[in-house]
Amino acid sequence: MYKYDLHALTSDFTYSGRSSISAEETVVAHIEAGYSGIVLTNPWGNKVFSDEQHAGKSMRTLGEEFISAYEKLRSVAGNDLVVLLGAEMSVPSASGEFLIYGLTPKFILEYDRTISDAMWFTDFITNLHSSGDILVYQAVPFANGSVIIDLNGKDKHPLRTIDGLEVYNHCKADVCSNPFAQARAEYYGVGGISGSDLSHSGENVGGGIITKSPILSNDDLLTVLKSRDYSICKGEEV
């Protein structure tokens, strides 16, 4: 069996207060907890763009720094952990964060915030889905400040809504009402994913998905998520 954390961050690309854990600490924590791999979901979007530490930077520079953080984690992880590129995205049209999987460096480097920031949320999601093989899950859907997404498919268009919810967030378990997220995902028949949301030193790694086969690439990850051929890891079980 293989275990993958689908929600982890490092301090190499962040916004004020979001994460302070180094790539090295992240790798050690995940190896000790028996993980086979991580999807690095550093923040991307208006929470980053409006942060003081990024003031004056061009989108290109921001994109390069974002990718650089991913490459650093990969380098630190070496052959001990698979590291895939994802993001925890924020947009003005919907409060909260969204976990993006299937991300490529090209998407980040070519990201045009003037277009994304001006879109209605459903158009933003459609745009994401149309830009490549990308899946979108709402992070901590029942945390304070998270918007309630229409999962009923009123638009009857699969591209226009998100692919699922984060049904278990380990580090925020006491404030994000995980069982509600799980019940909501089950009721509407959308996918559920899990992650540690490991962001700071001293936090415990937990959560993620458990698969029968190894995930070595974005393609593998997307295949697993779309087929829902995984189980949710809650807590710190190995």
Next chain:
Amino acid sequence: MYKYEMHLHTADVSPCAQATPEQVVNAYCEKGYTGVNVTNHWSREVLHYMNVEGFNLQERADFFMNGYLKMKEAAEGKLSVFCGVEVQIDQPAYCEFLIYNIDRDFILDLGMSFYKLTQEELTRIAHDHGCLIYQSHPFRDGLTILPTDIFRHVDEAMSRDKVDGIEAINYSHGDHYTDDMALNWAKEHDLRTITGSDYHGEWNNPWGGIYTEKPINSQSELIDVLNNKQYALSLPDGPVAGVSEMHPKYRFTSIKR
């Protein structure tokens, strides 16, 4: 048992409603209600679509209260009518609050740009006027989850700064799951609840509100009933018979631990 609607709009004030006071009286008498809280919208949409943007504050207050007065006149001898409001504000996020026991002075105190009030400011104004305030349909699509620590717990005394509860069932939704989620959320976080029909017109079926063992004869009595939890919720299965405190009966139990 006596039944009171907690969420109702009429066309005199709410642009999204088509219900006339006469229609409301007929519909609610037919369903056996004892009284209604008229909770017309007070929002940017009202100002715009009802053409009152150019009104001064006194005129706006008169406009709003006229909806309640017309309802009261139409219901004379048939239904008790209490004055409430559903206020829409933008902070911390777009959200709406049902406020009970209001009067003209309350509308005046909200001011011209009431939609810019924060949730804390709105709550304090409501409580300073002797009102109670509940978040409407907290899990409607597009709304934002509010921190649970802004709400008063079930056994907590009223606090100037805390919202008194949530509208756990909004019967206009047609989405039982959303209501189930709100009921479970209230149970999980020990919140007070009400239910409401969110009646706008003949397409809505009056069902929501509260049941009481004694009639409510005034707005201040309504506040006492709500504060002292001397009511049962109107749930899809009907009233919870014999319940004098707020122990909601959950029709769905989809939240698993």
